[in-house]
Amino acid sequence: xxxxxxxxxxLGLKGIPGAAEETMVSRDLILAEITGSKYxxxxxxxxxxxxxxxKAKSRGLRVTAEVTPHHFALTDSAVADYDTNAKxxxxxxxxxxxxxxxxxxxxxxxxxxxxxxxxxxxNLKMLEFDRAPFGITGMETAVGLALTKLQLSITRLIxxxxxxxxxxxxxxxxxxxxxxxxxxxxxxxxxxxTFDVNQSRSRSRNSPFHGxxxxxxxxxxxxxxxxxxxDRA
Numbered sequence: 470x471x472x473x474x475x476x477x478x479x480l481g482l483k484g485i486p487g488a489a490e491e492t493m494v495s496r497d498l499i500l501a502e503i504t505g506s507k508y509x510x511x512x513x514x515x516x517x518x519x520x521x522x523x524k525a526k527s528r529g530l531r532v533t534a535e536v537t538p539h540h541f542a543l544t545d546s547a548v549a550d551y552d553t554n555a556k557x558x559x560x561x562x563x564x565x566x567x568x569x570x571x572x573x574x575x576x577x578x579x580x581x582x583x584x585x586x587x588x589x590x591x592n593l594k595m596l597e598f599d600r601a602p603f604g605i606t607g608m609e610t611a612v613g614l615a616l617t618k619l620q621l622s623i624t625r626l627i628x629x630x631x632x633x634x635x636x637x638x639x640x641x642x643x644x645x646x647x648x649x650x651x652x653x654x655x656x657x658x659x660x661x662x663t664f665d666v667n668q669s670r671s672r673s674r675n676s677p678f679h680g681x682x683x684x685x686x687x688x689x690x691x692x693x694x695x696x697x698x699x700d701r702a
Contacts, residue, residue: 470599472545472560480551482598485560487515494518498525501532509637510534512585514559516569523578533637534573535581538607538614539677541570547677553594553601554677557585574619574629581637582629584611588673606676610664612656614678616685623658655689662686662702 471477473484494510498521501508513519513534525532539557544564547555555561573579587604594601612630615621621629635643643652666679690698 470556470560471548472562474545474563476545476549480548480598482548485558487517487562487566490515490559491517491521495521498522498530498532501525502528502530505531507531508533512537512540512559512583513573513579514540514562514570515566519569519573519578523573526578533580533633534578535583535634535637536570536574536579537583537585538611538618539585539605541567541574542614542618543567543677548598551598552677553596553598554605554675556598556601556603557587557605558603571619574621580629581633582611582615583634584608587675588671589675591674594675604675606669606671606673609669609671610676610678610681610683612654612687613662613664613683613685614681616658617683623656650694651691652693653691654687655691656685657688658685660684660686660688 470483471485473486477484494513497508502525508531510518510522510532513522513536522532522534539561543555543561544567545561547561570579584607585604586607588606589602589604615626615629643649645651645653661682661684663680663682664676664678666674666676669676686700688700689696
């Protein structure tokens with residue numbers, strides 16, 4: 470139910486080893502090479518998976534990968550007090566894995582960041598760790614965590630959150646040009662704020678980032694040319 474390591478041993482919880490992910494990623498990369506097909510790794514979380522992906526890209530394989538904000542912002546130590554808000558799948562990994570993920574984002578091995586938004590009712594998250602569901606809310610904190618924890622240019626931020634996901638999912642091309650409907654998010658890169666789950670717009674409160682100070686925030690959303698969200702704080 471969490472990463473297999475020192476914390477799972479201390480807490481007496483069943484561990485999910487990094488090898489569980491790495492063997493599947495390695496197998497799929499081999500199949501992608503044999504068949505010449507495209508392959509996308511969702512929620513990559515370990516150093517070895519990243520290294521295998523990097524080697525596959527260097528050989529010209531048509532492979533892409535995404536990571537989540539919690540996998541570059543937290544380690545498995547977040548579970549030390551049995552906090553089910555830090556229970557997710559894949560689980561939070563070691564500090565070495567986190568360092569590798571950050572490196573992969575910086576050098577371009579990682580193509581996208583996905584929020585992995587998975588809301589759950591508080592009654593479910595209050596269950597025993599083994600029984601509580603996997604997942605956390607991630608929509609409201611994704612951009613703030615990326616701008617706070619990573620050294621990203623605005624160009625790279627847009628690539629990770631918007632342009633590359635569009636290409637991976639083959640979404641119809643879009644852009645800002647005369648006559649088009651605006652579909653965009655307005656960012657305040659200098660806004661400093663503290664995430665408060667009690668003021669979250671989600672119906673759920675299952676986030677391990679309550680009380681975290683962040684820099685950079687989405688302050689407006691325009692869909693189809695209409696303003697659908699505005700942060701008036």
